[in-house]
Amino acid sequence: MIRLIGVLVAALALASGVAFAQEAEEAPAEAQQGTVVRFTTQLGTVDIQLFDERTPITVANFLRLVNEKAYDGAFFHRLVPGFVIQGGGYCIGENEAGEEIIAQVPDHGPVKNEPGIPNTRGTISMAKLGGDPDSATNQFFISLGDNRANLDRQNGGFTVFGEVVEKDVPMLAKFNALERANAGGPFSDLPLIALPEEPVLDLSDLVVIESVRVLDPETGDPVEAEGDGPEDEDTARDEGGDE
Numbered sequence: 213m214i215r216l217i218g219v220l221v222a223a224l225a226l227a228s229g230v231a232f233a234q235e236a237e238e239a240p241a242e243a244q245q246g247t248v249v250r251f252t253t254q255l256g257t258v259d260i261q262l263f264d265e266r267t268p269i270t271v272a273n274f275l276r277l278v279n280e281k282a283y284d285g286a287f288f289h290r291l292v293p294g295f296v297i298q299g300g301g302y303c304i305g306e307n308e309a310g311e312e313i314i315a316q317v318p319d320h321g322p323v324k325n326e327p328g329i330p331n332t333r334g335t336i337s338m339a340k341l342g343g344d345p346d347s348a349t350n351q352f353f354i355s356l357g358d359n360r361a362n363l364d365r366q367n368g369g370f371t372v373f374g375e376v377v378e379k380d381v382p383m384l385a386k387f388n389a390l391e392r393a394n395a396g397g398p399f400s401d402l403p404l405i406a407l408p409e410e411p412v413l414d415l416s417d418l419v420v421i422e423s424v425r426v427l428d429p430e431t432g433d434p435v436e437a438e439g440d441g442p443e444d445e446d447t448a449r450d451e452g453g454d455e
Contacts (some may be wrong), residue, residue: 248427250434258383260336262374267326270338270373278424279437286317287418291403297387298353319349327369331359334376356388
């Protein structure tokens, strides 16, 4: 069990800053060809086509974390309906006593910003620190609305590096309809499968990313990653955009 006002707020000690992305309307992203990855969650699966050629640095960083299974067990920690659902920064871990705690997803340091593709509904973009265009590491967000009006310009522009494939676009509505709880700090818009009756969360309440896998281009089946996750270096940081 995880106490909503307690363990989640205690995770703030790990964060070095909070910066989130801002809001906007709706239009299709431009067609691209590239690697396809599958997110598996309690709500279902979401296939995302990456823009390997247009954003090679960002895609390489993202796939490195995917292949290391860094996102397995992470959860979406921020939802603003009609705007974004954000994740990739936090996961459930254990302390030395075997107690469940909020941990941060390891990363390999910041990557260079690669703006240019519009932040339209269904695109996936890297989150970053406010005032620092080249600060993206592991956090990402999926646009639930057309966010071109501000995210294409804010903080040097947010790097779109993929988009939800057409068959999985209905998942955006599922994300948008999730319940939310205010647990403070980066968890002030925490998406939940269901609101708890008491101020205590079970792991099943969180929207967990069970796995992210690259799909075989010929069979369309997930390719099992071989890594065990990146080394847990001292790179704790909370990234996003400014709301």
